[in-house]
Amino acid sequence: MAEEANFKCLRCGQEFKLPYDPKAGPQERTCPKCRSNSVRRIKEQKK
Amino acid sequence: MMDVGRHPRIKLFVYSEVEDVSGYVGNFKVKVRKKARYVDENECNACAECAKICPVVVPDEFQMGFSSRKAIYIQLPQAVPSAYVLDMNACLGNNPIACGKCVEVCDKKCIDYDMQDQFIDLEVGAIIVASGMDVYDPTELDEFGYTRFDNVITSMEFERLICAGGPTTGHFIRLSDRETPKTIGFVQCVGSRSERRGNRYCSNICCMNTIKDTVLLKDHYPDIEVKVFYMDLRAFGKGFEDLLRRSRSEGVKYIRGIPGEIYEDSKTKNLILDVENTTTGEVEKHELDMLVLSVGVIPRQDGDLIQKLLTLSRTVDGFFMESHPKLKPVDAPTRGVFFAGCSESPKDVKDSVTQASASASRAGILLSSDRIKVEAITSVIDKDKCTSCGICYQACPFKAIVVDRKAKIPAEVIEAACAGCGTCGAECPFGAVTMKHFTDEQIFPQIDAILEENPQDKIVVFACNWCSYQGGDNAGMSRLQYPATGRIIRTMCSGRVDEQFILYAFSKGAPIVLVSGCHFADCHYIDANRWTQKRVEKLWDKLERKGIRPERLQLEWISAAEGQKFAKVMREIEEMRQKVTPEEIEHTKKVLSDWKPKGAKRRPKKAEVKIEA
Ligand code: SF4
Ligand code: SF4
Ligand SMILES: [Zn+2]
Numbered sequence: 001m002a003e004e005a006n007f008k009c010l011r012c013g014q015e016f017k018l019p020y021d022p023k024a025g026p027q028e029r030t031c032p033k034c035r036s037n038s039v040r041r042i043k044e045q046k047k
Numbered sequence: 048m049m050d051v052g053r054h055p056r057i058k059l060f061v062y063s064e065v066e067d068v069s070g071y072v073g074n075f076k077v078k079v080r081k082k083a084r085y086v087d088e089n090e091c092n093a094c095a096e097c098a099k100i101c102p103v104v105v106p107d108e109f110q111m112g113f114s115s116r117k118a119i120y121i122q123l124p125q126a127v128p129s130a131y132v133l134d135m136n137a138c139l140g141n142n143p144i145a146c147g148k149c150v151e152v153c154d155k156k157c158i159d160y161d162m163q164d165q166f167i168d169l170e171v172g173a174i175i176v177a178s179g180m181d182v183y184d185p186t187e188l189d190e191f192g193y194t195r196f197d198n199v200i201t202s203m204e205f206e207r208l209i210c211a212g213g214p215t216t217g218h219f220i221r222l223s224d225r226e227t228p229k230t231i232g233f234v235q236c237v238g239s240r241s242e243r244r245g246n247r248y249c250s251n252i253c254c255m256n257t258i259k260d261t262v263l264l265k266d267h268y269p270d271i272e273v274k275v276f277y278m279d280l281r282a283f284g285k286g287f288e289d290l291l292r293r294s295r296s297e298g299v300k301y302i303r304g305i306p307g308e309i310y311e312d313s314k315t316k317n318l319i320l321d322v323e324n325t326t327t328g329e330v331e332k333h334e335l336d337m338l339v340l341s342v343g344v345i346p347r348q349d350g351d352l353i354q355k356l357l358t359l360s361r362t363v364d365g366f367f368m369e370s371h372p373k374l375k376p377v378d379a380p381t382r383g384v385f386f387a388g389c390s391e392s393p394k395d396v397k398d399s400v401t402q403a404s405a406s407a408s409r410a411g412i413l414l415s416s417d418r419i420k421v422e423a424i425t426s427v428i429d430k431d432k433c434t435s436c437g438i439c440y441q442a443c444p445f446k447a448i449v450v451d452r453k454a455k456i457p458a459e460v461i462e463a464a465c466a467g468c469g470t471c472g473a474e475c476p477f478g479a480v481t482m483k484h485f486t487d488e489q490i491f492p493q494i495d496a497i498l499e500e501n502p503q504d505k506i507v508v509f510a511c512n513w514c515s516y517q518g519g520d521n522a523g524m525s526r527l528q529y530p531a532t533g534r535i536i537r538t539m540c541s542g543r544v545d546e547q548f549i550l551y552a553f554s555k556g557a558p559i560v561l562v563s564g565c566h567f568a569d570c571h572y573i574d575a576n577r578w579t580q581k582r583v584e585k586l587w588d589k590l591e592r593k594g595i596r597p598e599r600l601q602l603e604w605i606s607a608a609e610g611q612k613f614a615k616v617m618r619e620i621e622e623m624r625q626k627v628t629p630e631e632i633e634h635t636k637k638v639l640s641d642w643k644p645k646g647a648k649r650r651p652k653k654a655e656v657k658i659e660a
């Protein structure tokens with residue numbers, strides 16, 4: 001299974017998981033709810 | 048092929064690989080590795096004495112493993128040059144020589160175990176990529192029983208079995224008992240047009256290949272019963288429908304439905320297929336002597352290497368991407384590079400020949416001119432501002448920049464290779480790059496003009512020339528309604544949209560900024576829009592750190608055909624704009640009040656400049 005990460009749509013606010021490979025380059029991402037490409041990865045807070 | 052081999056002005060490098068390509072249009076330097084074949088190709092007269100004596104027997108790849116060859120062999124009867132080659136991996140060994148029988152029998156003394164790979168440097172003006180395709184391996188589609196059942200073969204294997212030059216000299220047999228089958232089926236779209244397994248695209252050639260095969264079978268064996276299982280038949284080309292009619296009139300049965308399961312009768316080795324016939328809605332059983340899987344084509348597995356060597360880009364399917372699907376269908380985005388055949392997309396012989404002829408003509412035009420016109424829109428680097436950091440070199444999708452970081456020689460743009468995306472300009476941290484026709488001095492005033500009056504009512508939209516701007520145009524031409532608050536600044540590529548333009552717009556009171564460009568697969572500058580995405584992602588973090596809502600920077604990929612999408616995005620963003628309060632805008636302006644353009648900044652210390660690997 002490919003690794004997944006949390007993403008947030010900066011258009012509609014939807015949060016979701018998508019496959020994520022830190023080594024792969026940038027990917028075209030689409031919000032599953034509103035189809036926007038303003039999709040931001042939610043990075044884990046540093047402790 | 049023979050003609051090519053004999054042509055006085057064509058130099059053929061067989062059994063060779065391209066190791067390196069540098070330079071640019073008109074001035075490419077190519078390093079070719081000519082692999083050691085251990086047989087002098089000029090002396091060998093293909094008498095075959097060596098192969099006769101060679102004791103090593105291995106499967107013959109050309110005959111799909113249906114027959115065998117020796118360790119010293121000729122790849123195919125029509126090979127050019129007509130000379131033998133020694134497969135050192137199969138040979139009993141040359142260090143020390145373990146067998147040496149072939150050397151003893153070769154009268155012409157052309158076998159040399161000490162032959163080494165040679166490197167040849169070429170200078171060429173244009174390059175045509177005709178690297179072909181590979182064939183889908185259907186083993187993963189277990190329901191078809193390929194490799195489990197003797198009498199299930201692929202369409203490629205079928206070609207060998209029916210070919211006069213094949214292992215059975217064209218006498219068509221099934222593998223379990225070497226008898227000519229009385230009933231045979233073809234399953235279409237194996238590995239093609241599937242979302243789940245194999246590939247999503249149509250492989251283009253398999254329908255016609257099967258139709259041709261059925262006609263061939265009926266020609267050779269008029270009594271054979273032939274059934275074709277398909278989802279759609281695509282016989283769209285000149286004369287194709289006629290061939291399909293001929294196949295039908297000769298009694299070939301076309302059944303609309305793909306077998307769900309295939310079993311083998313362990314005694315007869317016949318195959319039993321369960322198929323839902325979608326025309327009648329009935330589930331049918333068919334017993335066949337033999338089954339051919341009409342397998343799709345896939346991009347070459349060494350595509351990565353070719354892509355890297357020539358700075359090409361690929362579509363999501365993995366085939367090489369042309370410069371423009373309609374207007375420049377045989378040109379690669381890298382100038383001076385052209386495509387022929389299936390390296391660009393699956394195609395049949397006729398289309399491959401058409402494309403190859405077009406590519407040869409395009410290359411010919413280029414080579415016959417003393418001078419070429421370069422893009423007017425290229426970048427120039429100010430040597431005084433450049434710190435030789437090399438960031439622009441890394442960002443340039445066309446490798447059009449030379450810089451020597453060690454020797455601290457400032458970057459320079461090779462104008463003939465620069466396509467004018469502007470990514471270098473956006474990435475240079477020192478403001479050393481000027482993008483002709485899209486300079487900072489041209490773009491900042493556009494932002495000023497947009498935000499001069501009532502900035503709170505405006506959306507600053509950066510749109511790329513080829514896709515998103517055209518998407519906006521499309522929306523307009525289709526008379527689609529969308530709010531008039533968006534103000535567009537056109538750049539050639541979204542890669543040109545510098546973070547400083549966005550920050551400047553926010554500092555001047557912009558409530559929302561939209562950066563838009565081509566979908567990843569359509570980027571006209573190979574992968575320049577990946578840099579846009581990276582930049583926007585970094586900027587979201589930066590805005591958040593400064594207490595500015597990252598939502599105010601929007602990103603969208605819109606193609607020229609997506610007028611609807613453009614209008615929808617503008618409506619959505621307008622709703623967002625209305626929610627940005629005057630206090631929020633004031634706060635942003637205050638936070639960014641000390642903002643200065645890049646060139647005006649002090650030079651960051653060396654340690655502050657990070658280069659991504
Ligand atoms: S990014 Fe700017 S400073 Fe760095 S090498 Fe290129 S032009 Fe020079
Ligand atoms: S404008 Fe684009 S193609 Fe030209 S040098 Fe800069 S990054 Fe390379
Ligand atoms: Zn959304």
